[in-house]
Amino acid sequence: MDFRLSDEQQMAVDSFRRFLEDVIRPAIAAHDDTFIPKDEMQGLLKQLLQFGMGNGLASEADGGMGLDPVTFGLLFEELSRVSPDVAIVVLIQEETGLLLSAASDELKAQYLGPLLEGDKFGSIGISEPAVGSNIADIKCRAKVDGDDLLITGEKQWISGGHYSDFNVTVARESDDGAAGIGLYLVDRAQGYESQNIPKLALNRQSTAQLFFDKVRIPKSQVLFPPGQGLKRLMTLLEGSRPLVGLMAVGISQAALDYSIAYAKERKQHGKPIGAHQLIQARIAEMAVKVEASRLMLFKALDQVGRGIRSDFQSGMAKYFAAEAAIEIIRHAMAIHGGNGVTREFPIEELYRIAPILTVTEGTPEMQKLIIGRSLLGMPAF
Ligand SMILES: Cc1cc2nc3c(=O)[nH]c(=O)nc-3n(C[C@H](O)[C@H](O)[C@H](O)COP(=O)(O)OP(=O)(O)OC[C@H]3O[C@@H](n4cnc5c(N)ncnc54)[C@H](O)[C@@H]3O)c2cc1C
Numbered sequence: 257m258d259f260r261l262s263d264e265q266q267m268a269v270d271s272f273r274r275f276l277e278d279v280i281r282p283a284i285a286a287h288d289d290t291f292i293p294k295d296e297m298q299g300l301l302k303q304l305l306q307f308g309m310g311n312g313l314a315s316e317a318d319g320g321m322g323l324d325p326v327t328f329g330l331l332f333e334e335l336s337r338v339s340p341d342v343a344i345v346v347l348i349q350e351e352t353g354l355l356l357s358a359a360s361d362e363l364k365a366q367y368l369g370p371l372l373e374g375d376k377f378g379s380i381g382i383s384e385p386a387v388g389s390n391i392a393d394i395k396c397r398a399k400v401d402g403d404d405l406l407i408t409g410e411k412q413w414i415s416g417g418h419y420s421d422f423n424v425t426v427a428r429e430s431d432d433g434a435a436g437i438g439l440y441l442v443d444r445a446q447g448y449e450s451q452n453i454p455k456l457a458l459n460r461q462s463t464a465q466l467f468f469d470k471v472r473i474p475k476s477q478v479l480f481p482p483g484q485g486l487k488r489l490m491t492l493l494e495g496s497r498p499l500v501g502l503m504a505v506g507i508s509q510a511a512l513d514y515s516i517a518y519a520k521e522r523k524q525h526g527k528p529i530g531a532h533q534l535i536q537a538r539i540a541e542m543a544v545k546v547e548a549s550r551l552m553l554f555k556a557l558d559q560v561g562r563g564i565r566s567d568f569q570s571g572m573a574k575y576f577a578a579e580a581a582i583e584i585i586r587h588a589m590a591i592h593g594g595n596g597v598t599r600e601f602p603i604e605e606l607y608r609i610a611p612i613l614t615v616t617e618g619t620p621e622m623q624k625l626i627i628g629r630s631l632l633g634m635p636a637f
Pocket residue numbers: 380381382383386387388389390412413414415416458463612615616617618619620621622636637
């Protein structure tokens with residue numbers, strides 16, 4: 257094991273940090289947790305592409321940068337520290353790109369190329385109003401109609417949904433259980449509609465409901481036929497859950513950085529609060545949890561990069577990091593005293609973001625059930 261970054265990785269992280277401070281932080285600060293219009297978000301995304309954010313994980317053959325997951329994760333954590341909102345946009349572009357890697361050449365030319373250039377926004381529609389943790393229960397229908405399919409249903413909580421030019425829609429053609437789930441590419445121009453959902457935080461980007469009412473698509477837009485969709489999604493989630501975990505590490509690291517600076521500056525009882533033992537205990541606990549989360553997540557990403565099955569490691573790491581972020585940011589809030597709960601300071605926004613990350617891409621309960629299944633060899637879902 258060698259935990260050191262290569263010179264190339266270190267240089268990439270350093271130059272990305274400068275870019276984030278110069279470009280992304282001021283752009284984000286101009287929006288107080290309010291929706292960033294599509295053209296503005298697209299402008300940011302296009303600049304991020306030079307660092308492999310939005311086109312990093314796709315293979316070079318497909319027009320991406322072909323970064324290994326660990327290197328991608330290093331940069332993604334930095335982005336998440338500065339803007340979790342933009343990180344979600346990047347994550348969804350990346351995930352959509354990976355799903356399109358198996359598409360036909362025509363679909364790749366029409367969708368994957370523009371996605372990797374930042375000219376099109378993708379999104380992934382798994383969750384529905386009545387279907388969340390139990391993906392196998394998908395209700396959305398892809399009904400065969402001659403050479404076409406008619407997509408009907410509603411999708412809920414779709415990241416990037418309001419921006420999306422197309423959606424990878426999870427649907428079933430018939431009622432024959434999990435085996436029937438397929439993945440279908442649906443263009444917005446073919447007829448789905450979206451509505452943004454206001455949330456506790458992360459409102460600079462879109463989480464949306466999508467509505468499909470007999471949206472007609474040709475069969476050539478089947479990405480994974482019935483029976484292959486669920487397996488592909490599970491593999492995708494093994495790779496993406498550590499990235500959601502790194503978003504938690506990003507906001508946790510930000511909370512730690514702010515807390516250290518504040519504890520050095522703020523004086524009570526005749527000395528900086530950082531010189532009081534109980535404040536140092538909070539700082540130490542925060543640092544330990546940030547580091548433990550990070551190590552677990554990068555181990556998972558290393559496994560993903562090596563093609564090793566990672567449901568167990570990814571589940572453990574995502575669960576731990578997201579729960580740890582809540583505790584870490586609670587310490588940060590305490591260290592900031594009254595200032596911790598005001599909008600003048602950044603902690604209260606981090607405090608609102610943390611619980612959202614426990615839900616996205618699988619709740620703590622789902623991660624524990626995945627961990628338990630791996631250890632016991634029996635499912636308890
Ligand atoms: C900000 C955000 C972005 C998202 N982005 C996307 C996206 O891009 N695409 C997409 O498809 N979805 C997306 N989601 C949806 C997300 O994946 C789901 O919200 C999540 O999987 C949980 O589903 P649910 O909300 O329906 O909760 P439910 O499944 O209804 O769960 C409710 C509660 O019951 C628990 N529970 C469920 N089953 C069991 C069980 N067997 N045993 C014990 N406890 C159980 C859960 O852990 C949870 O605590 C997003 C969600 C959020 C909040």
